[in-house]
Amino acid sequence: MARSAIQSAPSNAPVALISDFGYRDHYAGVMRGVIASIAPHAAVIDVSHGVAPQDIVAGALILRESWRFFPPDTVFVVVVDPGVGTPRRPVAVETNSGVRLVGPDNGVLWMTIDQAGLKHAVHLQSERYFLSRQSSTFHGRDIFAPVAAHLSNGVALARLGAPITDLERLTVPDPVESGDQLIGLVIYQDTYGNLVSNLTRARIERLQARFPSRRLLVRIGSSVPFAIARTYGDVPKDSPLALFGSFEMLEIAVREGNAARIFAAGPGAEIRVRAQP
Amino acid sequence: MARSAIQSAPSNAPVALISDFGYRDHYAGVMRGVIASIAPHAAVIDVSHGVAPQDIVAGALILRESWRFFPPDTVFVVVVDPGVGTPRRPVAVETNSGVRLVGPDNGVLWMTIDQAGLKHAVHLQSERYFLSRQSSTFHGRDIFAPVAAHLSNGVALARLGAPITDLERLTVPDPVESGDQLIGLVIYQDTYGNLVSNLTRARIERLQARFPSRRLLVRIGSSVPFAIARTYGDVPKDSPLALFGSFEMLEIAVREGNAARIFAAGPGAEIRVRAQP
Amino acid sequence: MARSAIQSAPSNAPVALISDFGYRDHYAGVMRGVIASIAPHAAVIDVSHGVAPQDIVAGALILRESWRFFPPDTVFVVVVDPGVGTPRRPVAVETNSGVRLVGPDNGVLWMTIDQAGLKHAVHLQSERYFLSRQSSTFHGRDIFAPVAAHLSNGVALARLGAPITDLERLTVPDPVESGDQLIGLVIYQDTYGNLVSNLTRARIERLQARFPSRRLLVRIGSSVPFAIARTYGDVPKDSPLALFGSFEMLEIAVREGNAARIFAAGPGAEIRVRAQP
Numbered sequence: 001m002a003r004s005a006i007q008s009a010p011s012n013a014p015v016a017l018i019s020d021f022g023y024r025d026h027y028a029g030v031m032r033g034v035i036a037s038i039a040p041h042a043a044v045i046d047v048s049h050g051v052a053p054q055d056i057v058a059g060a061l062i063l064r065e066s067w068r069f070f071p072p073d074t075v076f077v078v079v080v081d082p083g084v085g086t087p088r089r090p091v092a093v094e095t096n097s098g099v100r101l102v103g104p105d106n107g108v109l110w111m112t113i114d115q116a117g118l119k120h121a122v123h124l125q126s127e128r129y130f131l132s133r134q135s136s137t138f139h140g141r142d143i144f145a146p147v148a149a150h151l152s153n154g155v156a157l158a159r160l161g162a163p164i165t166d167l168e169r170l171t172v173p174d175p176v177e178s179g180d181q182l183i184g185l186v187i188y189q190d191t192y193g194n195l196v197s198n199l200t201r202a203r204i205e206r207l208q209a210r211f212p213s214r215r216l217l218v219r220i221g222s223s224v225p226f227a228i229a230r231t232y233g234d235v236p237k238d239s240p241l242a243l244f245g246s247f248e249m250l251e252i253a254v255r256e257g258n259a260a261r262i263f264a265a266g267p268g269a270e271i272r273v274r275a276q277p
Numbered sequence: 278m279a280r281s282a283i284q285s286a287p288s289n290a291p292v293a294l295i296s297d298f299g300y301r302d303h304y305a306g307v308m309r310g311v312i313a314s315i316a317p318h319a320a321v322i323d324v325s326h327g328v329a330p331q332d333i334v335a336g337a338l339i340l341r342e343s344w345r346f347f348p349p350d351t352v353f354v355v356v357v358d359p360g361v362g363t364p365r366r367p368v369a370v371e372t373n374s375g376v377r378l379v380g381p382d383n384g385v386l387w388m389t390i391d392q393a394g395l396k397h398a399v400h401l402q403s404e405r406y407f408l409s410r411q412s413s414t415f416h417g418r419d420i421f422a423p424v425a426a427h428l429s430n431g432v433a434l435a436r437l438g439a440p441i442t443d444l445e446r447l448t449v450p451d452p453v454e455s456g457d458q459l460i461g462l463v464i465y466q467d468t469y470g471n472l473v474s475n476l477t478r479a480r481i482e483r484l485q486a487r488f489p490s491r492r493l494l495v496r497i498g499s500s501v502p503f504a505i506a507r508t509y510g511d512v513p514k515d516s517p518l519a520l521f522g523s524f525e526m527l528e529i530a531v532r533e534g535n536a537a538r539i540f541a542a543g544p545g546a547e548i549r550v551r552a553q554p
Numbered sequence: 555m556a557r558s559a560i561q562s563a564p565s566n567a568p569v570a571l572i573s574d575f576g577y578r579d580h581y582a583g584v585m586r587g588v589i590a591s592i593a594p595h596a597a598v599i600d601v602s603h604g605v606a607p608q609d610i611v612a613g614a615l616i617l618r619e620s621w622r623f624f625p626p627d628t629v630f631v632v633v634v635d636p637g638v639g640t641p642r643r644p645v646a647v648e649t650n651s652g653v654r655l656v657g658p659d660n661g662v663l664w665m666t667i668d669q670a671g672l673k674h675a676v677h678l679q680s681e682r683y684f685l686s687r688q689s690s691t692f693h694g695r696d697i698f699a700p701v702a703a704h705l706s707n708g709v710a711l712a713r714l715g716a717p718i719t720d721l722e723r724l725t726v727p728d729p730v731e732s733g734d735q736l737i738g739l740v741i742y743q744d745t746y747g748n749l750v751s752n753l754t755r756a757r758i759e760r761l762q763a764r765f766p767s768r769r770l771l772v773r774i775g776s777s778v779p780f781a782i783a784r785t786y787g788d789v790p791k792d793s794p795l796a797l798f799g800s801f802e803m804l805e806i807a808v809r810e811g812n813a814a815r816i817f818a819a820g821p822g823a824e825i826r827v828r829a830q831p
Contacts, residue, residue, distance in 0.1 A: 014313055016306070022604070022745035023300055023577055026616040027800075029570070029601030033624035036568055036599055040625065044599075045313055045321075047306030050299070053746055054810060062303040069418065070310035071317065082810045085785030085797075136785035137807075138800035141623065191299035192330055231362030231413035246304075246415035253414075256331060256359045291590055293583070300577055322590055322598075324583030327576070339580040346695065347587035348594065468576035469607055508639030508690035520639075523581075523692035530691075533608060533636045 012042035013100075013152045014071055018062055019079040019140060020051040027138070031077070031145040034131065038149035045070070054082035056108045057267075060170055061188050061196075064111040065247055067099050076112075077148045078103035079140035090124040090143050091164065094157050102148045104139070107170025118167070125161035172198045180214070180275040182207050188247070189266045193258030195220065197271045199250040204228070204273060211275035218242040219272045220252050220263050228273075232256075242273075289319040290377075290429045291348055295339055296356040296417060297328040304415070308354070308422040311408065315426035322347070331359035333385045334544075337447055338465050338473075341388040342524055344376050353389075354425045355380035356417040367401040367420050368441065371434050379425045381416070384447025395444070402438035449475045457491070457552040459484050465524070466543045470535030472497065474548045476527040481505070481550060488552035495519040496549045497529050497540050505550075509533075519550075566596040567654075567706045568625055572616055573633040573694060574605040581692070585631070585699040588685065592703035599624070608636040610662045611821075614724055615742050615750075618665040619801055621653050630666075631702045632657035633694035644678040644697050645718065648711050656702045658693070661724025672721070679715035726752045734768070734829040736761050742801070743820045747812030749774065751825045753804040758782070758827060765829035772796040773826045774806050774817050782827075786810075796827075 015035055021027035028049040035044050047066050051059045059080035067076060081088075081104040089105040096117030101109045105123075124130075124143060129150045134142040147160060175184035175198055182203060188196040208216055217225035229241040232255045240259060245251035252259045252271065260266055292312055298304035305326040312321050324343050328336045336357035344353060358365075358381040366382040373394030378386045382400075390398075401407075401420060406427045411419040424437060452461035452475055459480060465473040485493055494502035506518040509532045517536065522528035529536050529548065537543055569589055575581035582603040589598050601620050605613045613634035621630060635642075635658040643659040650671030655663045659677075667675075678684075678697060683704045688696040701714060729738035729752055736757060742750040762770055771779035783795040786809045794813060799805035806813045806825065814820055 014317075016310065018303075018306075020745075023602065024604035024606075025744045026572075026602050026620045027744075029572075029599065029616075030620050030623045032599045033570065033601070033620060033628075036597060036628075037623065037625050040568075040597070043313060043317070045306065045309045047310070048300065048303050050301035052301075053812075062306075066303045066307050066310060069307045069314065071314050074310075074313075083786075086787035135800045135802075136797065137805075141800065190302045190304075191297075233360075233363035243413065246412045246418065248412075251414075258330075291594075293587065295580075295583075320590060320594070322583065322586045324587070325577065325580050327578035329578075339583075343580045343584050343587060346584045346591065348591050351587075351590075467579045467581075468574075510637075510640035520690065523689045523695065525689075528691075535607075 012039055013073040013075055014043040014045055015039070015148050015152050016045045016047050016070055016074050016076045017049070018047045018051065018059060018076065019049045020053050020055065020059065021049045021079065021140070023049060027140065030141050034141055034145040035149040038146055039152045042149065042152040051080050054080065056080050056082070056106055056170065057172070058188065059108045060111045063109065064115060067112050067116065070099065072098035075100045075102060075148045075151045077144050078108050079144055080108050081106065081139065084139050085136045090139060091167065092122050092124055092147060092151065092157055092160050093118065093167070094120040100151055100157065102144050102151070105168045107168045110168065110170040113167065120157055121164050121167055122157055122161040123164045126159060129155065129160055175199050175203055180211055180277070182273040184250070184271045184273070186265060186267050186269040186271060189260050193254070193260035194245060195252040195259050195263070195265060195269065196245065196247050197250045197252070199271065199273065201244055201248060204250060207273060207275055214275040214277060217274055217276045218250070218252070220265055221269055223263055225274070225276070289316055290350040290352055291320040291322055292316070292425050292429050293322045293324050293347055293351050293353045294326065295324045295328065295336060295353065296326045297330050297332065297336065298326045298356065298417070300326060304417065307418050311418055311422040312426040315423055316429045319426065319429040328357050331357065333357050333359070333383055333447065334449070335465065336385045337388045340386065341392060344389050344393060347376065349375035352377045352379060352425045352428045354421050355385050356421055357385050358383065358416065361416050362413045367416060368444065369399050369401055369424060369428065369434055369437050370395065370444070371397040377428055377434065379421050379428070382445045384445045387445065387447040390444065397434055398441050398444055399434055399438040400441045403436060406432065406437055452476050452480055457488055457554070459550040461527070461548045461550070463542060463544050463546045463548060466537050470537035471522060472529040472536050472540070472542060472546065473522065473524050474527045474529070476548065476550065478521055478525060481527060484550060484552055491552040491554060494551055494553045495527070495529070497542055498546055500540055502551070502553070566593055567627040567629055568597040568599055569593070569702050569706050570599045570601050570624055570628050570630045571603070572601045572605065572613060572630065573603045574607050574609065574613065575603045575633065575694070577603060581694065584695050588695055588699040589703040592700055593706045596703065596706040605634050608634065610634050610636070610660055610724065611726070612742065613662045614665045617663065618669060621666050621670060624653065626652035629654045629656060629702045629705045631694070631698050632662050633698055634662050635660065635693065638693050639690045644693055645721065646676050646678055646701060646705065646711055646714050647672065647721070648674040654705055654711065656698050656705070659722045661722045664721065664724045667721065674711055675718050675721055676711055676715040677718045680713060683709065683714055729753050729757055734765055734831070736827040738804070738825045738827070740819060740821050740823040740825060743814050747814035748799060749806040749813050749817070749819060749823065750799065750801050751804045751806070753825065753827065755798055755802060758804060761827060761829055768829040768831060771828055771830045772804070772806070774819055775823055777817055779828070779830070
C-alpha cells in the first residue's frame with residue numbers, strides 16, 4: 001500500500017520531477033500517485049520525463065538549468081538511474097539555497113549541488129520512509145518518490161539516513177584554449193535542434209579581450225565559419241548563428257531551422273571559436 | 278531569481294499552457310516553475326506542449342479547440358514563437374468571454390480572439406512583471422509565464438503595457454465552391470492520423486440543400502469516393518469515412534486505422550465533397 | 555459550455571488519467587479543462603497518455619500496475635476506445651478497494667476490476683452529468699471527464715446510470731507448462747525496451763519446486779539461454795538477464811541496454827523457462 005501512516009504537514013513544499021521514464025509507460029504517473037498518497041497537498045510539478053534513457057549528463061543539465069526558476073523550498077526528484085539494482089547509493093541533499101534533491105548518487109545531482117551549495121547530504125536508509133515493499137528495479141516509485149513526499153511534508157533530512165560527504169561528482173569538460181582559438185564541444189541538444197556548448201560568455205569575452213581588434217567566428221565540425229549574434233533577429237531565416245541562449249552558454253542555432261539536422265551534429269561535436277586575423 | 282516580490286491574491290485563476298517545447302527538454306517545466314514561484318496557488322493545466330516546432334497554425338487550432346472547455350477565467354499561455362528575438366511583439370489579450378491569452382503577436386492567438394471576442398489587448402512592456410533578467414531566446418520563461426502568473430494573481434491587464442488594436446491575424450483558407458463540388462483542405466492532422474478539414478457543417482449542409490436529391494461523396498486527393506457518416510460505427514473496421522469529429526469540421530478517418538498513413542496525406546491535402554448526380 | 559451548474563463538494567477525490575491521446579494534440583488537455591471546470595478543487599494526476607493508439611491490452615496493464623499506488627479514493631479515467639461511436643457502452647465502476655474507474659466497456663478496465671474487486675458498475679446514461687453537446691468521436695471530453703469530475707465532487711455512482719453486471723472481460727493468456735518447460739509470452743514492452751512476460755513468480759517457483767536440483771534458464775525466441783537474476787547488478791553491463799521487475803512478473807532486460815532492440819522482440823514474443831537437466 002502506498003498511503004503512509006505518517007501524516008502530511010499543513011503546508012507542503014512543491015515536489016518537482018525529472019526522469020528518463022518517457023511518456024509511454026506509467027512509471028512517472030505512479031511516482032505522482034505515490035506522492036499524492038503520502039503528501040496529498042503537495043504541488044507536483046513535472047520538469048521533464050523526456051531525458052534520453054540513462055543519459056545522466058542530460059538529466060544533470062536539465063536539473064541545473066531548472067532549479068533556479070522554482071520556489072526555493074522545492075524538492076527535486078531526479079531519476080536517471082542506470083545503476084538501479086547495483087550498490088550505487090540512493091541519496092537526499094539539502095543545498096544552501098534551499099532546494100532539496102533526491103535521487104541516485106551517480107552524479108546526476110552534482111552540477112546543481114555545485115551551483116546551489118552543499119549543506120547536508122544523507123544516504124537514504126530509513127526504510128520507514130520508503131514504500132513497504134521495494135522492487136530492485138523501480139526505486140523512483142519505492143524510494144525516491146516517497147522520500148520526496150515526506151520531505152515535502154516536513155520530515156527533516158537528517159531522519160532519512162546517515163550523513164555522507166563523498167558524493168559522486170560529474171562535470172562537463174572545460175573548453176581548451178589554443179592560440180587564437182577556443183575549442184569546446186556540444187553538451188546538450190534540444191527539441192529544436194539547438195546545440196548548446198560548454199563555452200561560457202566569460203570565456204568568449206576573454207578570448208575577445210586578448211584579440212580586441214579581431215572578429216570572433218564560430219565553426220561546428222567542418223562548417224563554414226559564422227558570427228556570434230545577439231538574437232535570432234540578427235540573421236535571415238534559415239541562416240546559422242551562434243548566440244547566448246537560455247542556458248547562458250554559446251549555442252549553435254539556425255533561425256527557424258534545426259541546427260542538429262543541418263550540421264548533422266549532436267552532443268560531443270567540436271565547436272571552435274576563432275579570433276579571425 | 279524567479280520568485281517575485283509581488284504577492285499572490287487569495288484566489289487564483291487557472292493558467293493553461295500550450296507550446297511547441299516538446300517533452301524532452303525542461304522548457305515547459307521551467308515555465309511551470311516560474312508560475313509556481315509567482316502564483317503558488319494557481320492551478321497550472323497543460324493543454325499540449327507537442328505542437329510541431331514553430332507550427333503557428335497548429336498552435337492556433339489547438340487553442341481554438343480548447344478554450345471553450347476550460348474555466349471562463351483561465352489565462353492561456355501560448356508559446357509557438359519562431360520570431361522570438363525579432364521585433365514581433367509580446368502581447369496579452371482579454372476576451373469578451375473572459376479567458377485571457379498571453380503569447381507572441383504572430384497570429385497564434387487570433388482564431389480564438391475571433392471566436393471569443395476581443396475586449397482589450399496590450400503590448401507587454403512593463404518589465405516589473407517579467408523575470409528580472411530576460412534572455413533573447415526564451416520569452417516563455419522570462420516574459421509569458423511570469424505575466425500569466427501575475428494575471429492569475431489578479432493584476433489588471435492594463436498595467437502590463439500600452440493598449441494595441443492592430444493584432445496579427447491568422448485564418449484558415451475558406452473552402453471554394455465549384456459547380457456541384459465544395460473544395461476544401463486538411464488543416465490539422467492528429468495523433469490517430471485523423472485529417473481535419475476546413476469544411477464546416479453549415480457549408481456541407483448548404484451544398485446538400487442546393488442538390489437535395491443527390492448523395493454527397495468525399496474524396497481526399499485522388500482517393501475513391503466515400504460517404505459522410507454519422508459515427509465510426511457506421512462503417513466496418515479499416516474502412517475510410519468522413520464525419521464531423523470533435524472539431525465540428527468534416528474529418529477524414531479510417532475506423533480503427535490511420536487515415537494520414539493510408540491516404541499518404543496531411544495538412545494542405547485537398548478534400549472534395551461532391552453532390553453526386 | 556463546459557462549466558456545469560452542479561457545484562463541487564468541499565473535499566474532492568483525485569482524478570487520474572490514462573489514455574492513448576498522445577502528447578501532440580489537445581485531447582488530454584481538454585479533458586483536464588473539463589475536469590477543472592466541473593471540479594476545480596480536484597487534483598488531476600496524469601498516469602500516461604502514451605498508450606499506443608487503440609491498444610486496449612497496454613491500457614489495461616498500465617491501469618493494473620498503477621491503481622495500487624494512488625490514494626484509495628482516486629477516480630481513474632481510462633480512454634483507450636477504438637469503439638467510440640459504436641454501441642460499446644460507457645461505464646463507471648466502484649471497486650471493493652475504493653478506487654473508481656470510468657471508461658468504455660471494452661475490457662480496458664477488467665484486469666483492475668479483477669484485482670480490486672467489483673462492487674458496483676453502471677452503464678453511463680444520465681446525460682445531466684455529461685457535457686451538454688456530445689460528439690460521436692470524443693467521449694473522453696464529453697462523457698468520461700465530466701462523469702469523473704462529478705464522482706470526484708461526491709455524486710453517487712448509482713445516479714449515473716443503470717446497474718450492469720455483464721462487464722466486458724479481458725485477460726492475458728496463461729503460460730503453458732510442457733515437460734520441464736514453462737512457455738509464456740511478452741505482454742508489455744516499456745520505454746527502456748524491457749520485455750514484461752505473463753510469468754508470475756509463483757509459476758516460476760512451482761517449476762523450480764518440481765525440479766529442485768536443476769537450474770532455470772530463460773530464452774526469448776531463439777536466443778541463447780540466460781539465468782534469472784535478482785537484480786541488474788548481478789550481471790555485467792550489456793548482458794541480458796531475466797528478473798522480477800516492478801510488475802512482479804518475469805521481465806527480460808539488458809543491463810543498461812534495450813532488450814526489445816537486441817532481441818528484436820516485442821509483445822507476443824515467446825519466452826521459455828526451462829529447468830535445465
